[in-house]
Amino acid sequence: MVSQAAHANEDSRQALLSVADLDAGYPGTGAVLRGLDLELFAGERLLITGPNGAGKSSLLQTLVGLMPMRRGALYFHGVRCASDEDFALLRRKVALVFQDPDDQLFCPTVLDDLMFGPLNLGQSPAQARSLAQAVLARLGLSRLAGRVTHALSGGEKRLISLACVLTMQPEVLLLDEPSNALDDENWQRLVAILLDLELPMILVSHDQALQAALATRILRLVDGRLRALAEPKSVQDQRRDQAFASAQTAAAGG
Ligand SMILES: Nc1ncnc2c1ncn2[C@@H]1O[C@H](COP(=O)(O)OP(=O)(O)OP(=O)(O)O)[C@@H](O)[C@H]1O
Ligand SMILES: [Mg+2]
Numbered sequence: 617m618v619s620q621a622a623h624a625n626e627d628s629r630q631a632l633l634s635v636a637d638l639d640a641g642y643p644g645t646g647a648v649l650r651g652l653d654l655e656l657f658a659g660e661r662l663l664i665t666g667p668n669g670a671g672k673s674s675l676l677q678t679l680v681g682l683m684p685m686r687r688g689a690l691y692f693h694g695v696r697c698a699s700d701e702d703f704a705l706l707r708r709k710v711a712l713v714f715q716d717p718d719d720q721l722f723c724p725t726v727l728d729d730l731m732f733g734p735l736n737l738g739q740s741p742a743q744a745r746s747l748a749q750a751v752l753a754r755l756g757l758s759r760l761a762g763r764v765t766h767a768l769s770g771g772e773k774r775l776i777s778l779a780c781v782l783t784m785q786p787e788v789l790l791l792d793e794p795s796n797a798l799d800d801e802n803w804q805r806l807v808a809i810l811l812d813l814e815l816p817m818i819l820v821s822h823d824q825a826l827q828a829a830l831a832t833r834i835l836r837l838v839d840g841r842l843r844a845l846a847e848p849k850s851v852q853d854q855r856r857d858q859a860f861a862s863a864q865t866a867a868a869g870g
Contacts, residue, residue: 650840666837
């Protein structure tokens with residue numbers, strides 16, 4: 617009931633990021649994405665799942681213009697993005713954390729990697745350093761600042777990839793398998809960070825615990841298109857369940 621009302625409300629709002637009738641694929645191959653429609657609304661943490669090779673990473677790359685569209689249209693705040701310049705501007709606002717951190721990180725040290733984006737946007741070295749340090753502190757990762765990036769562990773690289781895109785102060789986050797390689801403590805840290813950010817995001821993941829902890833809506837990518845999966849509990853439902861459980865514990869004298 618709650619979710620139907622939420623969807624009716626979404627329908628009357630403009631999507632933040634959307635694609636319509638999207639076809640995309642790699643040179644010399646058939647289309648990986650075929651007639652795909654997607655809308656991300658403010659306040660959503662949309663989770664996309666689907667089999668290996670279904671095209672989930674390709675979709676995220678298409679959303680930021682790193683993979684060309686063969687057909688279809690992409691809109692950000694209702695404005696169509698088509699040219700390379702449009703997508704360059706879009707990438708300042710819509711940040712992709714790659715599935716493979718080695719695609720994201722390429723500087724000698726962690727601090728260099730975090731400063732790269734802000735420096736590229738014209739900030740002074742002092743400003744970029746201070747922003748990078750603030751992001752590392754917020755994520756509890758300051759101890760990694762001086763480390764050689766390529767010598768980080770897999771889980772550390774994943775968290776530093778997220779830190780890198782946060783230095784760009786994005787409006788929308790696209791996260792490709794963000795919980796891969798994380799131990800329990802860093803998994804919890806990731807969930808806490810993503811909840812705390814309060815940013816609209818698209819998460820690609822097979823991780824059911826991540827799905828339960830974060831998703832406000834779940835879609836499955838199959839045969840080049842997205843299909844709605846059984847409605848997840850809305851954030852309101854989860855809060856209500858938690859409140860109910862607390863009330864029961866209190867009533868039982870616990
Ligand atoms: N650079 C490339 N050139 C040609 N084909 C590619 C390329 N990258 C990916 N593909 C193919 O495109 C399809 C979709 O790949 P993609 O990486 O988007 O899948 P995925 O859903 O993210 O899979 P996974 O769950 O394994 O990460 C696959 O069949 C893959 O082999
Ligand atoms: Mg992938």
